[in-house]
Amino acid sequence: MAAVDFTKIFTRYDLQKETGEKGLLAGKDEVLQRVIECVVEGDDENIVAAVGAALNVHDPMEVIREGLVKGMAEVSRLWDEGIYFLPQALISSDVMLEGIDICENKLGGLMEKKGIVVTHTAEGDIHDLGQKIVNALLRANGYEVVDLGKDVPVDNVIEAIKKYRPAMVTGTALMTTTMTAFKKIANRLKRDNIQVPFVCGGGAVSLEYVNSYDLGIWGKDAQQAPLMAADAVTGMNWEEIREKYNG
């Protein structure tokens, strides 16, 4: 058979988009710089020692703010620019949270969070990977996540929302026949006059469906969750958030 010129068959756009260098933020001093490096590099073997060393000379909140959070901000930048992929972001998030645990132990309490988000995967749906990614990204961005898990009955979601009074609620589903639980949740919340932004996404969940009920905001991907949460805690209501992301 004649030699095939594959360039006439497909275009490898991925080979045209090789990305640039990653850089490291400069920390306030050597020990905080080491904490930043551990987060940026996703170095779970050395984070405990690095945070320990930083806590010898800085108070816990400073280690969190100037080391762990700063490192994670750099990871977000690298991901946004296409230098990092999701795995690097998640590993860095794990490392940062491990560091925060150590700092909180020293602090003798939990650091103040930006707000509470209740997350769940729809009743009948066991596909919760999307929710787990949302959880990790929200936590990495300073939110307290109340993780209800997968296959969560409508009643349990309502109960948790009434109990925790979150700034935002998320629901993920893979199948169209399980996403119908979202509408039931939204209707129940509306009946009880609870005006919480309810971000729904995943698999076959469509903008058209989610925008068909009040409170619903369609989430295109997990990366949007911390951005939407930031809008929710700064006082935007569900209609404004929907307009911003789905309008």
Added chain:
Amino acid sequence: MGKYTKMAYSSAEEMIFGTAKNPVKYGRDFEVGGGQVYPELVPHPRPGSEETKKSLMREYERMVTDSLERAIALGFPGIQIELEHVWQMTKNPDWGGDIAGQTKKIQEDFFRKYGLKSAIRATIADNRKPDLENIRDCRSLELALKTFETSAIAGADNLSMESVGGKEISDHTIVRQDIRGVLFGIGVLGSRDMEFMWKQIVDIATKHGATPGGDTNCAQANVAMFMAGGMLDKSVPHTFAAITRPIGAARTLTAYEMGAKGPTKDCAYEDPIIKAITGVPISTEGKTSACAHADLQGNLIAAVCDLWSNEAVEYHDMFGGTTPAVFTEILGYDVALMNTAIEMGKAKDLQAMFINSDKYRDVHSYVVAPDAAYEIGKAIVDNNSSYYARAKAGAIKAAYLILEDSRMLLSNFEKEALLKTLKDLESFPDKEENFVDQCISIYKKSIPGFKPQNYGL
């Protein structure tokens, strides 16, 4: 039967669409792998229709009838319908059974009136939650087994599943690019769970005269493939995702070692490897499953298929009719072209076109191309001392095939990811028990809810 120790085919060259070493006959004069390719149509109900048994049955009645009517209208010789269970059909075993029975009745009617050959695959939903319950003794398992039974009794010809054993580990580790966890979650735990599940599925099928079809690594290697996504996505490296596929193949193989006969599940992109090893007929999906998802092997994956599927299409109206009718038409003409090539003695030419269309489009396409699939299959059967050993051997073979083919172009990032994955794979212990001990120690700490007992460990 024991583990496979040799290949069903003497070379990749011998493999072709429409013919399998071990064809399967069932349904209404329906033979898969006997020299002809058939369409497999998978209709999916609209949201809301699952509210009651009555409304869901009516939805399926319409979808199946629309499909068969289009098959007759356009002169297609035969078709398989897959009833891929939505949660409610397995949660309520009578729903799954009654929909299978209704479908059989419709198919019999078309067979009697027009001679349309047909069959039914019932794919039972695996709703077990490995991180939350004892998956060897839970209500979800009980309902799934009951629904296999009701479906077989009602007339399902082929019993299949998309089992989820090891998913708690693979979900966590795929998105962290941790090949150790993938090898453990899919290669070891997934295989052990398949052994547990498929013994029971085969027993039920045998008892009721149905054919145990097959399984798929949809819950794991497909997660990696879809997370990797298109050429510019930044979720999971494509090379890493491609290496999960041979591991998935080693795991899916367990179903056939436990007695499954095929045709395999359509969404098992590892199926070319499975066909090379076992000789069972396979169902695949490519460009025709764009209604459900995008993939980078739209033509290539048809190269050795015996059924050609659309994955799942939700029931809606289109200009050309309802979606089941439209997709029956698309599938039917695709297989008509393949069958024409067979009749004209041009099957290998058409196969070469399928392959060249996509083999170097992406590494995931590359590893399921027949030549690579055959080599990977051989690595699996040549190293069949344990589930771990064969999955690892398949993965290492795939990595070397990619690296050694200069036409398979890789970005620097993708190449680095592949080299790291290969280095990790080659550093793991030789013995399965040592690897398992290592993994239990690591993942019991990092993955809440992981219970080795779920896998008899």
